[in-house]
Amino acid sequence: MSAERLLTSSLRELAAALAEGRTRAEALADAALERAQALQERLNAFITLTPEAARAAARAADERRRAGNVSLLSGIPLAHKDLFCTRGVRTTAASRMLAEFVPPYDAFVVERLADAGAVSIGKTNLDEFAMGSANEHSHFGPCRNPWDTSRIAGGSSGGSAAAVAAGIVPVATGTDTGGSVRQPAAMCGVTGIKPSYGRVSRYGIIAYASSLDQAGVIARSAEDCALALTAIEGFDPRDSTSLDRPSEDHAAALAAADGQLDGLRLGLPREFFAAEGLDADVRSAVEAAARTYESLGARLVEVSLPRAELAIPAYYVIAPAEASSNLARYDGVRYGYRAPDYADLDDMYRKTRAQGFGDEVKRRILVGTYVLSHGYYDAYYLQAQKLRRLIAEDYRQAFDSCDLILAPTAPTTAWRLGEKGQDPVQEYLQDIYTIGANLAGLPALSHPCGFDSAGLPIGCQLIGPYLAETRLLLAAHAFQGKTDWHRQLPPL
Amino acid sequence: MNRTDWETVIGLEIHAQLTTRSKIFSGASTAFGAEPNRQACAIDVALPGTLPVLNRGAVERAIRLGLAIEAEIAERSVFARKNYFYPDLPKGYQISQYELPVVKNGAITVQVGEGEAAYEKTVRITRAHLEEDAGKSLHEDFHGMTGIDLNRAGTPLLEIVSEPDMRSAEEAVAYARALHTLVRWIGVCDGNMQEGSFRIDANVSVRPKGETRLGTRREIKNLNSFRFLQQAIDYEVRWQIETLEEGGTVQQATVLFDPERGETRVMRTKEDAHDYRYFPDPDLLPLVIDRAWIEEVRSNLPELPQALRRRLVEAHGLTPYDANLLTASKELADYYLAAVAAAGQALAKPCANWILGELAAKLNRSGIEIGESPVLPAHIAALVRRVQDGTISHAGAKKVFEALWTGEGQDVDAIIEAQGLEQVSDESALESLVDAAIAANPKSVEEFRAGKEKALNALVGQVMKASRGAANPQRVTELLRRKLTG
Numbered sequence: 007m008s009a010e011r012l013l014t015s016s017l018r019e020l021a022a023a024l025a026e027g028r029t030r031a032e033a034l035a036d037a038a039l040e041r042a043q044a045l046q047e048r049l050n051a052f053i054t055l056t057p058e059a060a061r062a063a064a065r066a067a068d069e070r071r072r073a074g075n076v077s078l079l080s081g082i083p084l085a086h087k088d089l090f091c092t093r094g095v096r097t098t099a100a101s102r103m104l105a106e107f108v109p110p111y112d113a114f115v116v117e118r119l120a121d122a123g124a125v126s127i128g129k130t131n132l133d134e135f136a137m138g139s140a141n142e143h144s145h146f147g148p149c150r151n152p153w154d155t156s157r158i159a160g161g162s163s164g165g166s167a168a169a170v171a172a173g174i175v176p177v178a179t180g181t182d183t184g185g186s187v188r189q190p191a192a193m194c195g196v197t198g199i200k201p202s203y204g205r206v207s208r209y210g211i212i213a214y215a216s217s218l219d220q221a222g223v224i225a226r227s228a229e230d231c232a233l234a235l236t237a238i239e240g241f242d243p244r245d246s247t248s249l250d251r252p253s254e255d256h257a258a259a260l261a262a263a264d265g266q267l268d269g270l271r272l273g274l275p276r277e278f279f280a281a282e283g284l285d286a287d288v289r290s291a292v293e294a295a296a297r298t299y300e301s302l303g304a305r306l307v308e309v310s311l312p313r314a315e316l317a318i319p320a321y322y323v324i325a326p327a328e329a330s331s332n333l334a335r336y337d338g339v340r341y342g343y344r345a346p347d348y349a350d351l352d353d354m355y356r357k358t359r360a361q362g363f364g365d366e367v368k369r370r371i372l373v374g375t376y377v378l379s380h381g382y383y384d385a386y387y388l389q390a391q392k393l394r395r396l397i398a399e400d401y402r403q404a405f406d407s408c409d410l411i412l413a414p415t416a417p418t419t420a421w422r423l424g425e426k427g428q429d430p431v432q433e434y435l436q437d438i439y440t441i442g443a444n445l446a447g448l449p450a451l452s453h454p455c456g457f458d459s460a461g462l463p464i465g466c467q468l469i470g471p472y473l474a475e476t477r478l479l480l481a482a483h484a485f486q487g488k489t490d491w492h493r494q495l496p497p498l
Numbered sequence: 499m500n501r502t503d504w505e506t507v508i509g510l511e512i513h514a515q516l517t518t519r520s521k522i523f524s525g526a527s528t529a530f531g532a533e534p535n536r537q538a539c540a541i542d543v544a545l546p547g548t549l550p551v552l553n554r555g556a557v558e559r560a561i562r563l564g565l566a567i568e569a570e571i572a573e574r575s576v577f578a579r580k581n582y583f584y585p586d587l588p589k590g591y592q593i594s595q596y597e598l599p600v601v602k603n604g605a606i607t608v609q610v611g612e613g614e615a616a617y618e619k620t621v622r623i624t625r626a627h628l629e630e631d632a633g634k635s636l637h638e639d640f641h642g643m644t645g646i647d648l649n650r651a652g653t654p655l656l657e658i659v660s661e662p663d664m665r666s667a668e669e670a671v672a673y674a675r676a677l678h679t680l681v682r683w684i685g686v687c688d689g690n691m692q693e694g695s696f697r698i699d700a701n702v703s704v705r706p707k708g709e710t711r712l713g714t715r716r717e718i719k720n721l722n723s724f725r726f727l728q729q730a731i732d733y734e735v736r737w738q739i740e741t742l743e744e745g746g747t748v749q750q751a752t753v754l755f756d757p758e759r760g761e762t763r764v765m766r767t768k769e770d771a772h773d774y775r776y777f778p779d780p781d782l783l784p785l786v787i788d789r790a791w792i793e794e795v796r797s798n799l800p801e802l803p804q805a806l807r808r809r810l811v812e813a814h815g816l817t818p819y820d821a822n823l824l825t826a827s828k829e830l831a832d833y834y835l836a837a838v839a840a841a842g843q844a845l846a847k848p849c850a851n852w853i854l855g856e857l858a859a860k861l862n863r864s865g866i867e868i869g870e871s872p873v874l875p876a877h878i879a880a881l882v883r884r885v886q887d888g889t890i891s892h893a894g895a896k897k898v899f900e901a902l903w904t905g906e907g908q909d910v911d912a913i914i915e916a917q918g919l920e921q922v923s924d925e926s927a928l929e930s931l932v933d934a935a936i937a938a939n940p941k942s943v944e945e946f947r948a949g950k951e952k953a954l955n956a957l958v959g960q961v962m963k964a965s966r967g968a969a970n971p972q973r974v975t976e977l978l979r980r981k982l983t984g
Contacts, residue, residue: 091547104546111540113547210547217780245549246782328780331579334590335544339646351644355583378581378775387777 012037012083013173013495017230020176021078024071031071031081031125035064038083038127042174045498048155051168053088053146055128056095063125070123078257079237080123085178087166088129089136090116090221091210099212100134100144103336103343103362113210114245115179115221115238122237130165130178134364135333136186136214138162139436140426143366148423151194152496153462157420160190166224167194171496177225177234183214184321185416185440187222188452192415192465195454197482197492198224199231202473203447204249206235207242213332215325216247218444227492228453228482232256235475259476265487267302267480273309273408278439281315285418291456291464292414295485298455299412302484309404309411316393317441322434323377323390324445329367330374336362369430398446405471410481413439415452415465439467449475453482454491463494504704504742506735507712508670509662512677513655514687515631515695516559522630522654523550523593530693534636538648542633544588549781552577556654557785559686560600560628561795563656566684566802567623569604571792577628577782581775586633586646594629594657596776600785601626607804608676609822610669616819621673622661628785629655650694656686662701662712667731671724674698676803678724683803683828691722698727702734704742713738714748718755718762730755734762806831814838814846823854829868833875840879848882856899873902880910888970894919921970925977928961928969932977935960946982954978 012034015023023029039057046052060083067081091097091109093116098104112120120126131149133141141149141164149164151157152172159168163180167190170178180187182200191198199222206221213219223234239253274296279289296306338344338358345357363371377386404411416436426432443450448469455466466485470478486492521528524541541548564571578596604623609616631653636645658677664670678696681687689696698721703713718734721727733755738748753762801809803825810821824834830853837849857873860866881898884890890898898913900906907913914920922928935957936943945953954975961974 091545097546099546107546109545109547111545111547209549212546213781215780244551246551247780327777331581331591331775331777334581334583335546335588337583337585337590339585340543340588341545351585375775378777380773380775383775383777 012041012176014493015176016227017078017082017176017225017233020082024081031064031067032061034081034083035060035125035127038175041172042127042169045172045174048498049150049152049159049168049172050147051131051149051159051165051172051174052085052128053098053100053131053144053165054096056126059095060125060127063120067123067125077122077237078233079119082124082177083127083175084119084124084234085128085130085166085169085175086116086126087132087163087178087180089132089181089212090179091212092116092126092129095129097129097212098145099136100132100146101363101367102145104212105145105343107342109210111210114207114242116210118238118240119179119234124237127175130163130169132165133162134367135212135329136162136181136183136219137329137366137370139185139189139433140421141165141190142423143364145364150423151420151462152498153195154420154460157422157462158193160193160416160420162186162190163198163224164190164193167191167196167198170194170196170224170226172498173495177223177230179238180222180224181211181214182220182222182440182444183218183325184437184444187224188440188450188465188467189416189436191224191452192454192467193420193463195463195491195494195496196224196226197228197231197451197453197486198222199235199451199475199478200443200449201235201239201475202249202449203444204247205449205473205475206238207240207245207248209242209244209248213328215328216332217328218321218325220444227486228451228479229257229260229486231451232260232479232483235479254476256476256479260479260483263480263483265302265484267299267304267484270299270304270410270481271408272296272299272304272306272410272412273404274306274412275309275311275314275404277311277314278413281417281438283417283435283438284414285458287458288414288416288418288464291458292412292466295455295466296412298485298488299481302488304481307408309408311397311400311404311442313393313397313400314438314442317397317445318434318438320390320393320397320445321437321441322373323386324394326370326374327378327387328374330371330378333363333367333371338362366430394445397442401442401446401448401469409470410474410477411469413467413469415439415467419458419460419462419464443469448472449478451478451482453485454494455489456491457494463491503707504739505707505709506665506667506731507662507703507705507715508664508667508731509701510660510664510670510674511699511701512658512674513697513699514563514658514681516556516654516656516686517688518553518555518559518654520553520555521652522553522556522628524652526652528653530690532649534645534647534649536649538633538651542588542648542652544590550593550779552782552785553654556628557600557787558795559654560626560656561787561792562684562799563626563658563681563686564601564604565792565796565799566680567601567604567606567626569601569623569626571787572598572600572602573787574598575600575627575785575787577779577785578776579779582772584632585644586635586648586651588633588648588651592630592632593779593782595627598784599625599627600787606673606676606680608672609818610672612819619664619669619672621663621669624659624661626656626658629657631655662703667728667735670700670731671728674727675724679803679826684799694722697722700727700731700734702731702738703748704735704738714750716748716750716762717752719752719765721755726755726757729757729760730762733760737762800828803831810846814843814850816847816850820850820854824850827868833868833871836875837878840876841882845879845882845886848885849878852878852882852899856896860903872905873899877902877910884910884914888921888923888972890914890919891921891967891971893967894921918968920968922965922968923970923973925973928965928974928977931961931964931969932974932981934964936978936981943982954982
């Protein structure tokens with residue numbers, strides 16, 4: 007199968023090609039690697055490519071196929087965000103601190119996908135320790151948007167979104183702490199889902215903010231997301247916050263659906279559409295998407311999330327607080343970067359962390375340390391936790407009158423590299439529509455719904471009640487049955 | 499003011515290492531003494547992406563301790579992160595329970611002092627919480643550098659915090675000893691103080707008698723023997739009183755006890771105290787303990803030392819002092835109870851006497867634990883029975899005990915037989931010896947008849963001597979008395 011076909015085929019089509027012997031896993035891996043290498047300079051979507059390991063895994067997949075039973079993902083090339091630990095393959099979190107770190111184990115997600123026979127071709131770029139909304143804060147340089155390489159790919163899972171959008175791999179993993187799967191998916195014109203908190207084990211994911219971090223997948227369609235998500239869900243005793251319940255076969259549910267959404271109540275949060283800073287093109291594309299849903303049988307209802315605007319301040323207290331503690335282990339003592347010259351222990355800590363972390367990471371560590379400090383804890387951290395509960399309650403109430411919430415994924419399309427670098431708050435404000443789902447632990451996805459006047463993709467977000475992943479995917483799948491925004495290819 | 503005008507106030511924080519085979523948040527072994535870093539897995543080393551998973555065995559032990567001190571077991575408790583940088587603290591934070599501990603509001607009653615001066619003291623236990631231990635920094639053998647051993651990192655600890663209820667070093671030691679006994683008794687901690695399994699921090703302050711507010715305390719860290727606990731508190735109290743009497747003030751501080759110099763010295767003052775930035779650990783769900791689990795643990799608890807002590811006094815007729823000694827360890831108590839079970843409860847007292855006397859002395863001298871004693875509870879029972887029924891004298895019993903101890907014999911009756919220790923109680927056999935003694939000691943006879951009771955003992959002694967110890971002294975005494983007064 008040619009690289010062109012790889013670029014446009016769905017997972018089911020690729021699986022059929024493999025099953026019918028029209029292609030082999032090794033050929034797919036070669037095509038993916040070739041395209042990744044060809045685009046690396048322009049996109050910088052990858053931090054590490056693993057051609058040898060990929061070919062070995064592909065050959066093994068081909069052999070298993072000859073031997074008999076294989077799963078649908080067997081032989082499918084994919085890429086992992088470089089926040090997932092991979093045994094024997096360096097895992098950097100896009101940080102100088104871990105630039106040489108080689109984990110002795112695989113993350114749960116990596117393990118699950120490898121067990122399913124999927125073939126990882128490498129590790130994708132991201133904002134350092136997943137802290138950012140543009141993938142500009144990477145020790146390995148920014149990732150660029152396949153639709154316009156002078157623009158950001160979104161973040162933090164920018165590399166995964168760009169790799170899927172550029173047709174390098176049909177599916178890639180990501181993590182979403184405040185929108186890090188959905189926002190880059192929107193910026194790059196692909197589909198990404200963040201499941202409910204606890205659905206997918208965090209084991210082996212380098213922690214940013216543990217109570218918000220959740221693994222997800224980015225692909226070209228809701229159906230492909232469903233297939234990949236089904237493979238990575240499930241209980242993992244190694245993560246105490248992992249849900250002890252069987253995974254659901256979302257893909258089977260989609261296969262059985264009729265493409266209609268009769269009676270589905272879609273809630274449009276008044277506050278989201280009234281928010282300052284919502285780009286006019288984004289608004290009209292999302293409103294148009296709402297009408298498309300209506301044409302599929304859905305009923306649009308207005309809902310209210312009165313404390314929506316408090317989500318950003320709450321998030322930017324809680325996430326940095328947890329991050330300041332999660333990143334304390336990078337001290338130069340046992341692994342990772344250590345400053346070459348130092349006078350004593352404290353000096354070693356200071357220099358190692360000053361040199362090993364980038365500015366955005368340092369900023370969040372400082373904020374997090376501050377809000378947890380004696381005398382500030384109650385005013386910031388505890389207050390933010392209260393807000394978090396209130397915001398979750400807002401969502402719960404909204405779901406009394408709707409089945410899913412429909413909203414923009416981000417207020418704007420991809421901006422130019424460097425445009426917001428000087429003002430972190432401008433970047434933080436980009437997360438306004440995505441953060442609520444993380445604070446409330448809810449599943450949410452983003453799918454393409456159009457382009458702005460500059461030809462940049464726009465994302466439509468669906469947020470569901472706890473554990474309603476299948477409902478989300480069914481809706482997006484129906485939408486994609488009627489539209490072809492998700493089939494558009496960037497002009498690379 | 500002089501020393502008697504001051505009151506000492508002591509509270510203890512005791513870290514008991516729990517007896518789980520694996521660590522509190524990882525599967526690595528907790529065995530002591532392995533090569534450095536051989537028992538530290540990815541979680542203990544805090545590799546990126548690793549997550550803690552709570553060991554239910556550690557929780558079960560916390561419940562056990564909570565029940566043993568009649569405390570509340572929290573239905574819901576929370577693990578928090580205590581953040582600080584230290585090379586042997588791999589994550590940069592310690593997971594510990596902070597605002598919501600698993601055990602709260604317990605107490606134990608302990609015996610303080612001996613004999614007439616002995617009294618009971620109840621010490622309230624504020625809380626006991628689960629936490630992980632840090633690793634060890636090794637400052638020797640690394641030529642100006644520091645080695646890190648993470649074998650101990652993640653070892654489960656139960657920190658048991660008392661109220662400031664103790665008023666003297668003696669009370670503090672009695673409480674610490676009682677807790678030490680208790681944790682081993684219920685099997686939650688091996689109590690090995692050399693290996694650091696039971697470490698004591700003492701918060702000490704003084705105040706003028708009659709004052710109700712607490713004085714400024716200093717915390718003596720990491721005391722690993724009861725002797726050091728006593729010495730450190732004694733020194734600290736003296737120092738604080740002297741300082742105050744000289745017009746100085748006591749600054750809140752953490753101090754270390756130097757056993758060689760017998761002094762405490764300041765490790766850090768309040769000014770350089772860390773801000774630990776505690777917050778609930780988002781990697782762990784709140785610990786929820788249901789009633790069924792608590793009841794299951796309760797049903798597996800052995801009789802506790804305090805209850806057993808009461809039973810030994812009330813039902814066995816022992817003195818509180820002896821009861822206290824016999825309940826110093828579960829092994830000793832079990833030994834005693836096995837002996838009494840075999841001998842019959844009526845003979846509890848002589849059983850206790852043998853165990854706390856002859857046997858304790860032997861064990862002590864040879865450094866053997868009660869579990870390894872060659873003299874078994876059944877031996878003690880047989881021995882006291884043979885003394886009771888007059889078969890052997892106390893002196894004979896000592897010989898039997900000796901033979902059991904050395905392994906010369908295994909069976910009490912066989913030893914009595916082999917060594918010819920059976921007493922002569924038969925009157926006809928004793929009569930000639932008694933008559934001979936009366937005839938040979940007219941002076942004693944005269945004295946006895948004049949009312950001097952003690953003279954009878956001399957005559958008994960003569961008979962015993964003539965029988966080469968074989969005569970039953972009780973029967974001899976009876977016989978003599980009858981003949982001399984008849």
